[in-house]
Amino acid sequence: MNPTPDKPLLEIERLEVEFDTRRGVVRALRGVDLTMRRGETLAVVGESGSGKSVTAQAVMGLIDVPGRISGGDIRWKGHSLLTRSGARMARDLRGKEIAMVFQDPMTSLNPLMRVGRQISEVLCRHLNMTRADADLRTLELLEAVGIPAPPRRANQYPHELSGGMRQRVMIAMAIACEPELLIADEPTTALDVTIQAQVLELLAGLQQSLGLSVLLITHDLGVVAGLCDRVAVMYAGRIVETGLAEDVFERPAHPYTQGLIRSTPRLDDHMERLIAIEGAPPNMLAAPSGCAFRERCPISDARCEQQPKLEPSRAEGTVACWRASTNAWAAATEVEPGMLRAV
Amino acid sequence: MGRFILRRLGQGFLVVLGVSLVVFVAMRVFGDPAKVMLPLSATAEQRAEFEHLIGLDRPLPEQFVSFIGDLATLDFGESLWQRRPAMDVVFERLPNTLMLIGAGLGLAVLLALPLGALAALRPGGFVDRVTVIGGLVGLSTPQFWLGLLLIMLFAVNLKILPTSGFGGIKYLVLPALTMALPSLARMVLLVRSQVIDELNQQYVRTARAKGLRFHQVLFGHALRNTLIPFITLAGWEVISALAGYTVVVESVFAWPGLGLTAIQAIQRNDLFLLQAIVFTVAIGIVLINITLDVVYKLIDPRIRIA
Amino acid sequence: MAAIDPPAVPAIARSEPDRLRALGEELWKDKPGLIGFLVIVGIVLISIFAPLVAPYDPAAQSVIGRLKPPVWQPGGAWDHLLGTDQLGRDILSRLIHGARTSLLVGVSVVALAGAFGVTVGLFAGFRGGRTDAFLMRLVDIQVAFPGLLLILLIVAVIGPSMGTMIVVLALTNWMIYARVVRGIVLSVRQTPYVEAAEMIGCPQTRVIFRHILPNLTSPLLTLGILEFTNIVLAEAALSFLGLGVQPPATSWGLDVSTGKDYIFVAWWLVTFPGLCISITVLSINLFANWLRVTTDPQEREKRFARAKAAERRREERRAGVRQVTE
Numbered sequence: 001m002n003p004t005p006d007k008p009l010l011e012i013e014r015l016e017v018e019f020d021t022r023r024g025v026v027r028a029l030r031g032v033d034l035t036m037r038r039g040e041t042l043a044v045v046g047e048s049g050s051g052k053s054v055t056a057q058a059v060m061g062l063i064d065v066p067g068r069i070s071g072g073d074i075r076w077k078g079h080s081l082l083t084r085s086g087a088r089m090a091r092d093l094r095g096k097e098i099a100m101v102f103q104d105p106m107t108s109l110n111p112l113m114r115v116g117r118q119i120s121e122v123l124c125r126h127l128n129m130t131r132a133d134a135d136l137r138t139l140e141l142l143e144a145v146g147i148p149a150p151p152r153r154a155n156q157y158p159h160e161l162s163g164g165m166r167q168r169v170m171i172a173m174a175i176a177c178e179p180e181l182l183i184a185d186e187p188t189t190a191l192d193v194t195i196q197a198q199v200l201e202l203l204a205g206l207q208q209s210l211g212l213s214v215l216l217i218t219h220d221l222g223v224v225a226g227l228c229d230r231v232a233v234m235y236a237g238r239i240v241e242t243g244l245a246e247d248v249f250e251r252p253a254h255p256y257t258q259g260l261i262r263s264t265p266r267l268d269d270h271m272e273r274l275i276a277i278e279g280a281p282p283n284m285l286a287a288p289s290g291c292a293f294r295e296r297c298p299i300s301d302a303r304c305e306q307q308p309k310l311e312p313s314r315a316e317g318t319v320a321c322w323r324a325s326t327n328a329w330a331a332a333t334e335v336e337p338g339m340l341r342a343v
Numbered sequence: 344m345g346r347f348i349l350r351r352l353g354q355g356f357l358v359v360l361g362v363s364l365v366v367f368v369a370m371r372v373f374g375d376p377a378k379v380m381l382p383l384s385a386t387a388e389q390r391a392e393f394e395h396l397i398g399l400d401r402p403l404p405e406q407f408v409s410f411i412g413d414l415a416t417l418d419f420g421e422s423l424w425q426r427r428p429a430m431d432v433v434f435e436r437l438p439n440t441l442m443l444i445g446a447g448l449g450l451a452v453l454l455a456l457p458l459g460a461l462a463a464l465r466p467g468g469f470v471d472r473v474t475v476i477g478g479l480v481g482l483s484t485p486q487f488w489l490g491l492l493l494i495m496l497f498a499v500n501l502k503i504l505p506t507s508g509f510g511g512i513k514y515l516v517l518p519a520l521t522m523a524l525p526s527l528a529r530m531v532l533l534v535r536s537q538v539i540d541e542l543n544q545q546y547v548r549t550a551r552a553k554g555l556r557f558h559q560v561l562f563g564h565a566l567r568n569t570l571i572p573f574i575t576l577a578g579w580e581v582i583s584a585l586a587g588y589t590v591v592v593e594s595v596f597a598w599p600g601l602g603l604t605a606i607q608a609i610q611r612n613d614l615f616l617l618q619a620i621v622f623t624v625a626i627g628i629v630l631i632n633i634t635l636d637v638v639y640k641l642i643d644p645r646i647r648i649a
Numbered sequence: 650m651a652a653i654d655p656p657a658v659p660a661i662a663r664s665e666p667d668r669l670r671a672l673g674e675e676l677w678k679d680k681p682g683l684i685g686f687l688v689i690v691g692i693v694l695i696s697i698f699a700p701l702v703a704p705y706d707p708a709a710q711s712v713i714g715r716l717k718p719p720v721w722q723p724g725g726a727w728d729h730l731l732g733t734d735q736l737g738r739d740i741l742s743r744l745i746h747g748a749r750t751s752l753l754v755g756v757s758v759v760a761l762a763g764a765f766g767v768t769v770g771l772f773a774g775f776r777g778g779r780t781d782a783f784l785m786r787l788v789d790i791q792v793a794f795p796g797l798l799l800i801l802l803i804v805a806v807i808g809p810s811m812g813t814m815i816v817v818l819a820l821t822n823w824m825i826y827a828r829v830v831r832g833i834v835l836s837v838r839q840t841p842y843v844e845a846a847e848m849i850g851c852p853q854t855r856v857i858f859r860h861i862l863p864n865l866t867s868p869l870l871t872l873g874i875l876e877f878t879n880i881v882l883a884e885a886a887l888s889f890l891g892l893g894v895q896p897p898a899t900s901w902g903l904d905v906s907t908g909k910d911y912i913f914v915a916w917w918l919v920t921f922p923g924l925c926i927s928i929t930v931l932s933i934n935l936f937a938n939w940l941r942v943t944t945d946p947q948e949r950e951k952r953f954a955r956a957k958a959a960e961r962r963r964e965e966r967r968a969g970v971r972q973v974t975e
Contacts, residue, residue, distance in 0.1 A: 020953070020954070020957045021950065021953070022949065022950060022953045060551075060552045061551070062548050062551060062552060064958075065954055065955075065957055065958035065961065066953070066954040066957050066958070068961070091554060091556070092554065093554070094551075094552060094553070094554040095552060095553035095554025095555070096554055099552070099553075100552040102545065102548070102549060102552075104545060107544065107545040107546060108545050108546055108548075108549045109546055109549065110546040110549075110550070110564055110568065111546070111568075111644075111645060112567065112568050112571070112643065112644065112645075113564070113567075121550075121553065121555065121559075121563070122553045122554070122555075125553065125554060125555055125556070125559070126554060157644040157645070159644070159645055160644075170549070173549075173553065354789070354790070355793075357786075357790050358790050358793045358794065361790045361791065361794065362794055362795070362799065365794070365799060365803075366799075366802060369802065369803045369806050369807065370806050373803075373806065373807050374806030374807055376806075379805070379806060465958075465959065465962065466955040466958065466959075467952075467955030467956050467957075467958055467959035468958075468959045468962065471955075471959075475938075476681065479931060479934045479935060479938065480927075480931055482930075482934065483878070483927050483930035483931035483934055484927050484930075485882055485885050485886065485889075485902070485905075485923060485926050485927065485930075486886070487885075487886060487889045487902075487905060487906075488885075488905055488919070488922075488923030488926065488927065491905065491909055491912060491919045491923070492919075492920070492923070494912060495912050495916055495919070495920075499912055499913055499916075543951075583796070583797075585795065586794075586795040586796045586797055586798060587795065587796055587797020587798050587800070587801070588797065590797060590798065590801065590890065591886050591889070591890065594890060595909075605798060605801060606801075606890060609801060609805040609892070614802075614805070614806065617801070617802050617805065618802065620798065621795060621798050621799060621802050624795040624798055625793075625794065625795050628793055628794075628795055629793065632793060
């Protein structure tokens with residue numbers, strides 16, 4: 001493939017993923033559109049079950065039965081990864097040009113394999129290195145992700161490492177072939193708060209030094225603020241809003257984004273209490289028609305029974321709402337204060 | 344490591360002590376060795392003489408002490424049937440049993456890994472369902488009956504293998520097959536479900552996200568991690584074969600190993616010989632258990648060496 | 650596997666008959682499990698009504714009707730469907746009565762060993778500390794005994810009979826129950842809800858009956874069923890070796906044993922009783938396999954996914970294309 005600079009790095013178009021369960025078909029993704037440019041850092045936020053992780057897994061080709069990609073397309077530098085030839089190509093891309101860091105470093109490493117070998121394995125696979133070369137490079141990688149005494153650590157097993165250490169190993173594994181895109185699926189969720197900051201710092205540093213594009217999946221808006229250029233907000237298997245990070249934080253257009261931000265603690269703001277969004281995400285077994293958020297939305301009206309399109313709203317931003325940029329929750333607090341509760 | 348082995352040896356000693364207690368209670372308290380071992384025509388004097396000879400006329404605790412003493416010196420008395428020390432008979436027959444177990448379980452181990460992995464590749468598929476049903480049939484088949492069926496097929500009808508006995512490799516085929524099948528069934532089912540589980544583990548997703556080829560994921564990760572439970576089961580199979588399953592196979596095929604000898608000893612009321620076999624096997628099991636524990640320590644990094 | 654949270658479905662409190670019917674419907678869909686279940690029911694009924702079902706007295710000998718082949722073989726006749734043995738006894742009748750032995754021994758041993766093992770396990774799990782350590786060490790030691798050989802020795806010394814066999818098998822098979830029960834008790838006691846119940850001063854008997862025993866039923870049921878198959882096989886093996894059921898009583902293992910001297914002339918003597926053992930044990934295994942999966946929600950979801958995956962592969966093969974969109 002020839003890298004054309006104007007082409008986006010990754011394009012996800014109307015991606016649909018379904019899971020068969022005993023109780024019926026769960027439509028985890030219902031037409032996700034997402035574009036990533038070279039060198040950019042994009043955060044995908046949303047509550048659990050909104051489909052953020054599934055999106056990442058679809059890109060990595062990790063959707064297995066009972067799940068399947070039932071529609072849409074994923075393109076890497078303009079080439080579809082879902083066609084027959086694309087799937088073949090994708091096998092060589094993954095781990096090399098696109099790499100992933102998972103949420104739980106406790107279970108993501110093979111417990112019975114030395115961590116060094118788990119890293120050098122990637123090098124042997126993609127860069128055709130000999131075992132000895134790969135081992136040497138592994139030590140450099142461990143050094144690069146800030147693991148002290150690499151030769152000793154490389155010979156240890158995952159259970160001998162702390163959680164933060166393991167996540168660093170995962171990152172070393174991911175950057176081993178100097179990928180262009182790093183997908184980080186809630187990379188700090190399973191870690192202690194102090195370690196979280198270190199790991200994020202490491203990711204930010206690597207992003208700078210290697211010129212990585214990062215797709216960061218998280219439910220933690222605090223993580224997003226400092227690290228990402230752009231934000232995409234997911235709800236019930238769809239993207240509901242995208243935009244530059246500061247725009248989305250300062251002037252959220254979608255009622256759901258507004259609610260999400262209201263319910264997040266901030267240090268620079270003297271809000272007296274945090275306010276949760278009432279209700280629960282919809283049951284994805286019976287995916288709702290129209291706007292999925294309308295049951296919980298304080299400003300929903302008759303139009304919301306039709307699914308709003310994801311339309312450009314402002315510079316580099318899109319939103320899927322009939323009444324975008326209305327201050328949805330101010331009204332709600334006035335009208336029905338009893339609906340909201342302090343967290 | 345040394346202390347660990349020592350501790351396991353201590354536990355093994357308790358096992359042997361437990362076995363001797365059970366044997367002692369069975370023989371001297373519930374049973375009547377004199378009645379079992381002497382011919383029906385034995386007179387009261389002969390009976391008294393025999394009881395005195397093996398110490399039955401002394402109080403039980405004293406008997407137990409001397410019983411343990413005999414065991415400690417590996418003195419199991421004279422085989423009534425063979426008219427020579429029981430241990431000599433045991434050592435003569437033991438290699439045959441080991442040969443049978445080795446051939447049978449070796450076969451099972453060699454076949455179980457590929458078959459189980461093959462079934463696990465497509466869980467719910469045709470190969471998988473055939474394997475599972477086949478495995479269940481295998482572990483539902485009584486070994487002695489399987490042996491007889493094989494004899495009827497290969498020896499009686501096809502006449503290509505001998506029915507029973509001991510000699511060249513021809514004589515080993517059917518007993519080894521009979522020995523192998525139930526173990527193979529258990530092992531295949533284990534490998535299959537374990538590989539399926541491993542393939543669903545998060546670390547396998549990591550391996551796939553790394554772009555590893557399928558065979559690398561399967562052999563390098565999933566199957567490799569299945570080896571630990573597999574070794575556990577294989578060890579258990581050796582132990583349970585030694586602990587008695589060979590008795591059945593050996594008696595079907597008249598294979599002159601420890602198991603057949605045990606049955607012959609029972610038929611000839613040769614309790615000393617039987618007792619010697621039981622203790623030899625008990626000690627063998629203790630040693631295998633210790634070996635297995637050491638193997639785990641070597642291959643499973645999660646077990647700390649105490 | 651799926652990274653999505655299972656959707657919350659309101660738990661509908663269902664009555665006992667409804668649940669049984671739902672289970673029945675599920676069993677209907679799993680053909681091997683269903684076949685297993687029906688065969689077991691059949692065997693149980695036959696063994697209960699053995700004297701009514703069996704065409705002959707299983708011990709009735711006939712000098713002129715010896716070694717008659719089954720009805721479909723040349724020389725076979727309708728009056729002995731599965732032929733006769735070397736003493737002219739009707740094979741079918743012997744098989745029917747043999748079922749009684751297998752079930753009787755299996756049920757008694759599982760009940761005895763289970764009762765003892767469960768008691769030991771509960772005791773160890775609740776007392777904890779030294780009691781627990783001592784009992785579990787005892788279990789470890791006995792597990793390392795040379796099981797079958799020791800049984801042979803004991804039976805040889807005491808003298809073989811069905812009663813001896815039941816007692817000895819029970820004494821050598823209780824450990825697994827103790828281990829399983831103790832494990833569950835320990836893990837359940839550490840769950841927050843039981844800790845909470847104990848903390849607020851819930852009486853211990855209540856904790857046992859309300860919180861712990863319900864967690865034991867399903868694993869114990871599966872374990873008991875699987876142990877039953879082991880006992881049936883062990884009974885057959887012991888009787889085959891001449892150390893179990895003694896003539897004139899009947900047992901499948903015993904019949905195989907007497908038939909083995911006639912394999913050159915009468916294959917049916919060995920084949921049919923062995924087949925009975927095999928079918929009984931296989932049926933139970935098929936049913937237990939289904940039961941184990943069905944009582945475990947995770948396993949159920951996995952089984953569903955597997956079936957789905959297989960179905961999808963078949964579709965793909967038929968369509969000849971990959972399911973991903975081009």
